Amino acid sequence: MLTVAEALDRAQMLCDAATKAGADAADALYYCNAATSVSMRLGALEDVERSEGQDISLRVFVGQRSASVSTADMDAGELAKLVERCIAMAREAPEDPYSGLAPQDRLFRGTAPDFDLDDGSEADPQALRAAALAVEEAARAVAGVTNSEGGSASHSRTRFALATSHGFLGGYGSSGHSLSASVIAGEGASMQRDYGWHSAHHLSDLESAEEIGVRAGSRAVKRLNPGKAPTGKLPVILDPRIGASIVGHLLSAIAGPAIARGTSFLLGKEDQALFDSSIIVRDDPHRRRGLRSRAFDGEGLPTAPRDIVTGGKITGWLLDTASAKQLGLEPTGHASRGGGASGVSASNLHLAAGSVTPDALMADIKEGIYVTELIGQGVNPVTGDYSRGASGFVIRDGQIAGPIAEFTVASNLIDMFAALIPANDLEFRHGTNVPTLRIDGMTVASG
Numbered sequence: 460m461l462t463v464a465e466a467l468d469r470a471q472m473l474c475d476a477a478t479k480a481g482a483d484a485a486d487a488l489y490y491c492n493a494a495t496s497v498s499m500r501l502g503a504l505e506d507v508e509r510s511e512g513q514d515i516s517l518r519v520f521v522g523q524r525s526a527s528v529s530t531a532d533m534d535a536g537e538l539a540k541l542v543e544r545c546i547a548m549a550r551e552a553p554e555d556p557y558s559g560l561a562p563q564d565r566l567f568r569g570t571a572p573d574f575d576l577d578d579g580s581e582a583d584p585q586a587l588r589a590a591a592l593a594v595e596e597a598a599r600a601v602a603g604v605t606n607s608e609g610g611s612a613s614h615s616r617t618r619f620a621l622a623t624s625h626g627f628l629g630g631y632g633s634s635g636h637s638l639s640a641s642v643i644a645g646e647g648a649s650m651q652r653d654y655g656w657h658s659a660h661h662l663s664d665l666e667s668a669e670e671i672g673v674r675a676g677s678r679a680v681k682r683l684n685p686g687k688a689p690t691g692k693l694p695v696i697l698d699p700r701i702g703a704s705i706v707g708h709l710l711s712a713i714a715g716p717a718i719a720r721g722t723s724f725l726l727g728k729e730d731q732a733l734f735d736s737s738i739i740v741r742d743d744p745h746r747r748r749g750l751r752s753r754a755f756d757g758e759g760l761p762t763a764p765r766d767i768v769t770g771g772k773i774t775g776w777l778l779d780t781a782s783a784k785q786l787g788l789e790p791t792g793h794a795s796r797g798g799g800a801s802g803v804s805a806s807n808l809h810l811a812a813g814s815v816t817p818d819a820l821m822a823d824i825k826e827g828i829y830v831t832e833l834i835g836q837g838v839n840p841v842t843g844d845y846s847r848g849a850s851g852f853v854i855r856d857g858q859i860a861g862p863i864a865e866f867t868v869a870s871n872l873i874d875m876f877a878a879l880i881p882a883n884d885l886e887f888r889h890g891t892n893v894p895t896l897r898i899d900g901m902t903v904a905s906g
Contacts, residue, residue: 460491463630466620473517474624476542482519484560486623488796489515495582496613499591519545523554557784561758563625571754575747576633578661582614597672598640603680608641627759636662640672644679653678660748688866688905694827695868695901701833703891706808714803715782724843732771733876740768744806750890751806757796777803810893813881817895820882827854828903843872865906
């Protein structure tokens with residue numbers, strides 16, 4: 460793994476070589492991830508895995524034509540061949556009026572703030588083994604747990620560097636720690652599985668093995684002996700661990716490329732009140748130790764905190780340079796980069812907490828559903844139609860009454876957004892965080 464400084468040198472060298480070889484503009488992106496994970500099952504070592512993958516991607520522009528190539532080989536001679544190949548490809552590519560680097564006058568300048576994403580740790584296989592064993596033992600100790608799919612602990616380090624031919628140079632590194640357990644309760648055909656997990660940049664921020672394991676075991680036991688779900692149009696409560704998917708569907712619908720292609724169910728609804736006026740969805744790329752914190756986006760533009768939804772309305776699209784050009788707008792600092800053309804992504808997202816407890820949120824529900832797991836991908840991004848398999852619990856007279864499984868919940872995302880009510884139990888644990896959510900009027904059908 461290269462250091463950030465070494466990665467920046469390689470990326471800058473590629474950009475310089477590309478422009479000297481005839482490219483009008485270029486950018487180069489280096490990404491590396493090194494990870495060590497240890498898995499334990501039934502108290503015995505099941506797997507130790509060490510992986511390290513690095514990749515440097517060059518994108519060149521010759522007029523309105525562009526091409527991208529990438530390699531894992533950091534040898535100077537191989538990188539020189541990469542430049543030649545990429546320019547040759549670009550000269551044969553079709554013209555794209557929307558291609559090009561981000562506006563030079565809007566590039567991030569100065570020193571990037573320190574978001575404290577790296578705790579300086581190195582992988583310790585023995586410590587990972589002890590953590591994986593501890594989380595599995597905590598889960599298996601829960602009364603009713605009969606088997607285990609294992610406990611796992613991992614450590615990772617990443618490096619990211621981006622250089623452009625028109626003046627941007629920036630990079631950063633981060634560390635990562637994660638811990639998980641998956642166990643089974645019951646016997647035979649009545650077995651139920653569930654899990655618990657957590658990840659963080661700093662080991663000191665990681666939940667304890669006891670907390671994660673007990674949560675996994677307790678969830679599995681609570682799912683035993685599921686009944687059939689009631690059917691009809693009912694109030695649905697979404698557990699925070701799956702409620703974040705609702706924000707994910709919103710993000711996909713306001714992504715610039717989807718808007719430019721005309722494939723979003725929110726197209727033409729940018730001035731419409733989609734949510735209750737109290738709803739706030741915030742993107743905060745500058746959160747200290749945030750899992751997706753970043754000072755600049757995948758094109759070198761500065762990032763900034765932004766309310767994506769406020770006053771019940773979306774505040775605009777999330778745009779990279781290409782989609783902004785297509786729409787006649789300005790890029791918003793949400794570009795993401797892989798090996799080729801940029802895409803769009805948000806950073807640390809959360810839906811702001813409401814004013815009532817989860818218990819109060821369901822207190823007036825005579826009959827409803829509490830969903831803890833969603834299955835399948837039944838969401839149409841063009842129409843907003845929503846239908847997912849689910850499992851969870853029935854709610855009767857304001858109380859969780861018992862487990863249910865093999866049912867579907869269906870609606871349209873426009874109607875779901877309008878009916879959404881958040882509880883006050885927001886916690887910042889993941890890349891996207893939401894409190895417990897209530898959505899009335901969803902159609903529930905039993906399998």
